[in-house]
Amino acid sequence: xxxxxxxxxxxxxxxxxxxxxxxxxxxxxxxxxxxxxxxxxxxxxxxxxxxxxxxxxxxxxxxxxxxxxxxxxxxxxxxxxxxxxxxxxxxxxxxxxxxxxxxxxxxxxxxxxxxxxxxxxxxxxxxxxxxxxxxxxxxxxxxxxxxxxxxxxxxxxxxxxxxxxxxxxxxxxxxxxxxxxxxxxxxxxxxxxxxxxxxxxxxxxxxxxxxxxxxxxxxxxxxxxxxxxxxxxxxxxxxxxxxxxxxxxxxxxxxxxxxxxxxxxxxxxxxxxxxxxxxxxxxxxxxxxxxxxxxxxxxxxxxxxxxxxxxxxxxxxxxxxxxxxxxxxxxxxxxxxxxxxxxxxxxxxxxxxxxxxxxxxxxxxxxxxxxxxxxxxxxxxxxxxxxxxxxxxxxxxxxx
Amino acid sequence: xxxxxxxxxxxxxxxxxxxxxxxxxxxxxxxxxxxxxxxxxxxxxxxxxxxxxxxxxxxxxxxxxxxxxxxxxxxxxxxxxxxxxxxxxxxxxxxxxxxxxxxxxxxxxxxxxxxxxxxxxxxxxxxxxxxxxxxxxxxxxxxxxxxxxxxxxxxxxxxxxxxxxxxxxxxxxxxxxxxxxxxxxxxxxxxxxxxxxxxxxxxxxxxxxxxxxxxxxxxxxxxxxxxxxxxxxxxxxxxxxxxxxxxxxxxxxxxxxxxxxxxxxxxxxxxxxxxxxxxxxxxxxxxxxxxxxxxxxxxxxxxxxxxxxxxxxxxxxxxxxxxxxxxxxxxxxxxxxxxxxxxxxxxxxxxxxxxxxxxxxxxxxxxxxxxxxxxxxxxxxxxxxxxxxxxxxxxxxxxxxxxxxxxxxxxxxx
Numbered sequence: 001x002x003x004x005x006x007x008x009x010x011x012x013x014x015x016x017x018x019x020x021x022x023x024x025x026x027x028x029x030x031x032x033x034x035x036x037x038x039x040x041x042x043x044x045x046x047x048x049x050x051x052x053x054x055x056x057x058x059x060x061x062x063x064x065x066x067x068x069x070x071x072x073x074x075x076x077x078x079x080x081x082x083x084x085x086x087x088x089x090x091x092x093x094x095x096x097x098x099x100x101x102x103x104x105x106x107x108x109x110x111x112x113x114x115x116x117x118x119x120x121x122x123x124x125x126x127x128x129x130x131x132x133x134x135x136x137x138x139x140x141x142x143x144x145x146x147x148x149x150x151x152x153x154x155x156x157x158x159x160x161x162x163x164x165x166x167x168x169x170x171x172x173x174x175x176x177x178x179x180x181x182x183x184x185x186x187x188x189x190x191x192x193x194x195x196x197x198x199x200x201x202x203x204x205x206x207x208x209x210x211x212x213x214x215x216x217x218x219x220x221x222x223x224x225x226x227x228x229x230x231x232x233x234x235x236x237x238x239x240x241x242x243x244x245x246x247x248x249x250x251x252x253x254x255x256x257x258x259x260x261x262x263x264x265x266x267x268x269x270x271x272x273x274x275x276x277x278x279x280x281x282x283x284x285x286x287x288x289x290x291x292x293x294x295x296x297x298x299x300x301x302x303x304x305x306x307x308x309x310x311x312x313x314x315x316x317x318x319x320x321x322x323x324x325x326x327x328x329x330x331x332x333x334x335x336x337x338x339x340x341x342x343x344x345x346x347x348x349x350x351x352x353x354x355x356x357x358x359x360x361x362x363x364x365x366x367x368x369x370x371x372x373x374x375x376x377x378x379x380x381x382x383x384x385x386x387x388x389x390x391x392x393x394x395x396x397x398x399x400x
Numbered sequence: 401x402x403x404x405x406x407x408x409x410x411x412x413x414x415x416x417x418x419x420x421x422x423x424x425x426x427x428x429x430x431x432x433x434x435x436x437x438x439x440x441x442x443x444x445x446x447x448x449x450x451x452x453x454x455x456x457x458x459x460x461x462x463x464x465x466x467x468x469x470x471x472x473x474x475x476x477x478x479x480x481x482x483x484x485x486x487x488x489x490x491x492x493x494x495x496x497x498x499x500x501x502x503x504x505x506x507x508x509x510x511x512x513x514x515x516x517x518x519x520x521x522x523x524x525x526x527x528x529x530x531x532x533x534x535x536x537x538x539x540x541x542x543x544x545x546x547x548x549x550x551x552x553x554x555x556x557x558x559x560x561x562x563x564x565x566x567x568x569x570x571x572x573x574x575x576x577x578x579x580x581x582x583x584x585x586x587x588x589x590x591x592x593x594x595x596x597x598x599x600x601x602x603x604x605x606x607x608x609x610x611x612x613x614x615x616x617x618x619x620x621x622x623x624x625x626x627x628x629x630x631x632x633x634x635x636x637x638x639x640x641x642x643x644x645x646x647x648x649x650x651x652x653x654x655x656x657x658x659x660x661x662x663x664x665x666x667x668x669x670x671x672x673x674x675x676x677x678x679x680x681x682x683x684x685x686x687x688x689x690x691x692x693x694x695x696x697x698x699x700x701x702x703x704x705x706x707x708x709x710x711x712x713x714x715x716x717x718x719x720x721x722x723x724x725x726x727x728x729x730x731x732x733x734x735x736x737x738x739x740x741x742x743x744x745x746x747x748x749x750x751x752x753x754x755x756x757x758x759x760x761x762x763x764x765x766x767x768x769x770x771x772x773x774x775x776x777x778x779x780x781x782x783x784x785x786x787x788x789x790x791x792x793x794x795x796x797x798x799x800x801x802x803x804x805x806x807x808x809x810x811x812x813x814x
Contacts, residue, residue, distance in 0.1 A: 026812030043524050067672065106502055111523050114508060119519045122512025131505055132599055145672050149500040149563045154802025157669040166667035166804060167571055170500060171561040178558050189582040200796035201605035206523035213532040213536025268558040270550055384547050385558055
């Protein structure tokens with residue numbers, strides 16, 4: 001049994017603001033505006049900070065806000081936007097069978113405590129023994145839950161009432177792609193009718209700059225568009241919340257929900273840097289769904305090496321099959337790691353729902369020469385994993 | 401009708417030892433693996449006990465290194481039992497429950513000790529000191545362990561790492577069962593592993609007042625369902641299960657150890673660490689599991705409890721059992737392996753699924769040791785002594801912070 005899966009709601013939060021209108025307006029600006037960057041806080045790594053957000057609008061209780069670190073607040077807020085966009089928010093009977101898969105990273109460390117302990121203990125005679133007393137005294141008891149990976153999903157349940165099921169995937173970019181893949185598969189196979197998937201990243205975190213700087217994937221020094229980083233490769237983290245409501249088509253029609261796009265196919269696989277075979281195999285499995293005309297590509301290209309070149313090669317082979325128009329959202333929004341793939345799914349659904357597409361985000365990206373009715377979302381993870389999702393507008397019916 | 405999913409291989413490591421045989425013997429002997437923590441100083445800690453796995457070369461290493469080794473050992477035993485695939489080529493995906501672990505303090509402190517002026521170190525100095533030192537940071541990327549295991553065992557597709565707090569191990573099984581039921585794959589490898597007993601991890605749980613502080617009597621510190629219980633005891637270990645469709649397992653003549661006949665879940669929206677006072681999400685998860693298995697509460701012969709030994713969990717789990725099983729609740733045996741192995745956190749759901757299948761296979765119920773009756777919990781917790789019983793269908797409960805509730809129905813081989 002394979003059932004049709006629609007996207008019926010999107011939640012977007014980034015340096016460009018919140019919601020579909022702000023993102024559509026900002027991303028439709030053809031003048032290659034400068035990115036919104038913070039080059040100081042996580043120096044030497046530039047990051048894209050979140051726009052000013054009034055969290056009260058989606059997380060009304062201050063007590064709930066206080067019990068979340070910023071990445072949980074970003075995600076809980078974006079999830080609320082998606083549920084509202086799908087007209088699921090505040091509908092207990094729908095929320096009771098909304099199945100949630102969140103892609104989460106690590107909790108945010110209290111960098112002040114980290115530094116204070118390094119200052120005081122690095123030269124201690126017995127740092128291991130002294131560490132305990134300092135951690136007992138200095139760690140905020142509430143911090144643990146505020147940064148625990150599965151407590152983004154837990155907070156979404158508490159704040160928005162999602163309770164069908166709750167799973168949290170981890171593992172950087174692949175977690176976001178696998179969350180969408182598994183939710184799509186569950187709906188297509190009849191294991192669920194309604195799902196909420198997504199992720200969140202607070203980019204303005206020195207502890208993450210240390211993690212990704214060490215692993216060789218973070219950008220250091222001057223910023224350039226993702227396709228132009230050359231020797232100075234790396235991703236600039238972007239604060240993002242990206243959530244998507246997936247729904248079985250008849251379920252959506254029966255409740256009069258508006259569909260934004262059809263999620264035709266999605267695949268993900270393990271990969272090694274320098275190898276595009278996984279993406280080629282995934283594309284081979286969905287190529288039959290491609291229709292004539294220009295294929296939009298919402299690329300999750302990170303700017304890291306060598307995976308950005310890998311994707312470039314993959315897209316060149318895709319272009320040989322027919323016209324494509326590539327937009328790397330990382331140039332405008334930075335890289336959201338776990339949030340990246342869900343955010344890009346949301347941006348693809350936004351364009352298809354509005355019957356348009358985005359102008360180039362940098363001079364190297366070509367304008368679309370025809371209306372875009374299908375979009376391929378790509379995720380070539382900085383360290384591991386490749387994923388593709390094919391979406392199309394709902395006015396496309398029948399087999400290609 | 402979706403595929404029936406069976407277990408054809410399993411492996412386990414806990415503080416009681418390595419392997420199914422050693423663990424089952426210890427469980428039947430009522431031995432406890434909880435002891436004083438020796439791998440780091442316990443000065444100033446309120447809780448200085450844990451069910452650490454101390455017998456591996458990786459036992460003193462960082463949490464991800466030990467977590468991976470525990471997972472590897474459990475998976476190798478499971479794969480050897482199953483006899484499926486060839487070494488390095490397992491014909492199905494990996495679902496891995498792992499603890500979300502951040503950088504080890506020893507790394508930060510050694511960077512500080514290695515610089516000229518540690519008292520004025522900034523975070524930018526830490527960023528610069530670790531820049532492109534992937535050997536320091538890569539273990540703390542959450543996808544690292546799964547990729548390493550996927551490479552080693554040759555699992556197919558994208559290896560899935562997951563965390564649903566203390567329900568993680570059960571969620572790994574649930575995701576694997578669903579993938580097989582969808583017909584995506586004939587087999588899957590589900591692992592829950594946790595080797596995260598570090599000073600900061602102990603302190604975080606301690607600051608939530610979640611842990612037992614019976615430091616002087618470690619072996620009787622884990623007291624599920626007992627009067628005077630006052631917290632759980634953190635522990636390490638791993639459980640691994642090879643899951644297959646019944647059709648595929650029969651076709652290759654595999655020995656079927658047990659059946660995952662139903663998975664049930666319901667997220668609680670009440671509180672970050674506490675269940676809704678009416679227990680509706682716990683009750684809902686239990687009922688969903690029984691219904692998914694096509695059974696009724698009367699068909700369940702035994703419950704492998706979540707049974708952490710915290711006042712809150714055991715009270716709410718009791719309420720859930722009383723609600724779902726009604727008059728039978730007080731005579732339906734329910735025991736907690738955590739009385740002997742401690743709470744293995746991300747691994748617990750997988751380890752306890754393995755032990756539930758052992759219970760069915762051996763026809764013998766592991767006891768809840770350290771038991772003193774609590775009048776508020778009128779359940780048959782198989783107190784202190786194991787006993788024989790025929791178990792056709794068992795329920796294994798896993799509940800976690802963040803409103804996570806997963807119940808598995810595990811049945812005897814058909």
